[in-house]
Amino acid sequence: MAIRDKLSGNEAVAVAMRQINPDVVAAFPITPSTEIPQYFSAFVANGQVDTEFVPVESEHSAMSACIGAGTAGARTMTATSANGLALMWEMLYIAASCKLPMVLSVVNRALSGPINIHNDHSDSMGARDSGWIQLYGENNQEAYDNAIMAVRIAEHADVQLPVMNCYDGFITSHAVENIELIEDDKVKAFVGQYKPSTYMLNSDEQIAVGPLAVPTHYFEHKRQQAESMRNSKEVIVEVAKAFKEISGREYGLFEAYKMEDAERAIVLIGSSVGTAKFVVDALREKGEKVGLIKVRVFRPFPAEELAQSLKGVKTVAILDKCDGFNAKGGPLFSETTSALFVNGYTPLAVNYIYGLGGRDVKTTDIEKVYSDLSEIVTANKVEDPYRYLGVVEA
Amino acid sequence: MAYNLKATTDKPERLTGGHRLCAGCGAPVVVRTVLRALKEEDRAVIGAATGCLEVSTFLYPYTAWQDSFIHSAFENVGATVSGAEAAYTSLKRQGKINDNYKFIAFGGDGGTYDIGLQSLSGAMERGHDMVYVCYDNGAYMNTGIQRSSATPKYADTTTSPAGSVIPGKQQYRKDLTKILVGHGIPYVAQSAPIGNFKDLYQKSEKAIYTPGPAFLNVLAPCPRGWRYESPKLMEICNIAVDTCFWPMYEVIEGEYKLSYKPKKKRPISDWLESQGRFKHVVKKPEIVEELQKEIDTRWEKLLKLCGEA
Secondary structure (H helix, E strand, O other), X not given: OOEEEEEEHHHHHHHHHHHHOOOEEEEOOOOOOOHHHHHHHHHHHOOOOOOXXXXXXXXXXXXXXXXXXXXXXXXXXXXXXXXXXXXXXXXXXXXXXXXXXXXXXXXXXXXXXXXXXOOOOHHHHHOOOOOOEEEEOXXXXXXXXXXXXXXXXXXXXXXXXXXXXXXXXXXXXXXXXXXXXXXXXXXXXXXXXXXXXXXXXXXXXXXXXXXXXXXOOHHHHHHHHHHHHHHHHHHHHXXXXXXXXXXXXXXXXXXXXXXXXXXXXXXXXXXXXXXXXXXXXXXXXXXXXXXXXXXXXXXXXXHHHHHHHHOOOOEEEEXXXXXXXXXOOOHHHHHHHHHHHHOXXXXXXXXXXXXXXXXXXXXXXXXXXXXXXXXHHHHOOOOOOEEEEOOOOO | OOOOHHHHHOOOOOEOOOOOOOOOOXXXXXXXXXXXXXXXXXXXXXXXXXXXXXXXXOEOOOOOEOOEEEOOOOOOHHXXXXXXXXXXXXXXXXXXXXXXEEEEEEEEHHHHHHOOHHXXXXXXXXXXXXXXXXXXXXXXXXXXXXOOOOOOOOOOOOOOOEOOOXXXXXXXXXXXXXXXXXXXXXXXEEEOOXXXXXXXXXXXXXXXXXXXXXXXXXXXXXXXXXXXXXXXXXXXHHHHHHOOOOOOEEEEOOEXXXXXXXXXXXXXXXXHHOOHHHOOOOOOHHHHHHHHHHHXXXXXXXXXXXXXX
């Protein structure tokens, strides 16, 4: 029987980590992810896990220590936010290029400057091309579930890549919600024992990690890494199916909400989805054909599936909780419109940058987007596809 | 057991030949001597910071390392190896591995004194059972001889060039060994590959087999950067210790102990004249005098710390 509890997102993730019982956790405090190593170090201090906890002196060292531990043969986890993720940047690429399974919980927070501790997606979106798989959770339950699934995805023989378990700072990380935990033994059985094929502490075979690769070999290294990312999509779906068997909860690459006959749609990520679903329900009550798509897997990007899901809409608004600074739109907009174009669908598309630095996202904001989409349908064109929602213009 | 060079060199090499380090480079001499201090039956995980040593010994698909080896980046070999050591501690405690492993990190002076100082400091402070070895060649040699905080004053480097107005680097060296002493770790030593390598071998043995963190700062001359003829490597090391430019000592649980006192201290001009990087100052008596004074002051302070004054 599932265990009903009331936990904050961070506490739920820490509980998942206790259940997974990784060999090494190396972490550094940064708001709003700090609670994860706090809760977890208590599990260590109370002998509830076998983990060696390494309280490093920076996030750069956190990721470096995780790379050292992972290549040595340990199941390894860490957590961070915003500037901490930025400080890890160099090592994110190296972890991925080492084909190193590892789980990093990214508690999404706005990247400085100005310094701001509240939620948006500028931290993990900036790391979208670092070679990590990225899962995004909407709420505490999903943060917990993704933390568990991430281990199996990362360690799958066809993947062998690090995974970011992303969820929204404060809104998800600190708010306490009802949650269903899975029994410890079921989680342990689900993630299984970590059995790396090559590792530094293998007495039968020494290995060397992190070579210099000149132009004769570098390209092939990257090509193989890219193949792992391509393979991961199928594995993510497979792992979700297995997870449903122990939890009853269903996960896909994204969730299509009331999209069957939708003419106007919104695509977005994270905790604002709850607000948006409330608006969809209200508009549906009025007979409006609206729906939304919640992207769960951003890396690998589910381009074909997303395009299929959007092919019937007249217009779509893509909401980015971070700016792109390319003067044309945010990353989710660029990737979604690219997916539509490549797959031959051309609904009228518009981008909204929203919620930066923890700016509240209200039902009225989402209502405005659907109302703007109606105008776009009427006009049958989009004149200014790069827009802002909820900002005070000077 | 008395030290015997032949007996130690009879052990299988753990850094094999075929690597691409320059003839006359001190780094592989230092590394091989350190690794000879490992008991044959002990396994090791070796880490290296980005630098000459790393790029010359592990060029895909070849490696010169017989032990498991990791390079991840420039500034983080301390943290990287600390993670591997944490994995060992965890897996050993859980009964998942049985062998004995030792953990050794190598970094050049750039990766240790400068960009890697924080990572080194953290690893030492946390008490990992590992040895960090700095092979100090006094500049960023891998990128083409740029000054570091280990570069001696007045040395001509590509970012502290000897110009018509400024005669090379304008700062004295950072005393990294003393910074590590300040960490209160069980074992800190400064050494150089001289004679039959006894000093470096024995310090390596102590560093590796003293439980907890240990730090070795080892002089590793660079023929390209220092501008000496390759065969002069060992001679240069001798001059370094005999002029007291590079004193050899150890600090065991905070207690200083001098390892070598030259019978006759050679003048610093011998050191300056042995290398092309000081060519522009050897004929400037006021600069030679200034450097001699600084060397003397540092040496006298060390003698006091070692109870030799």
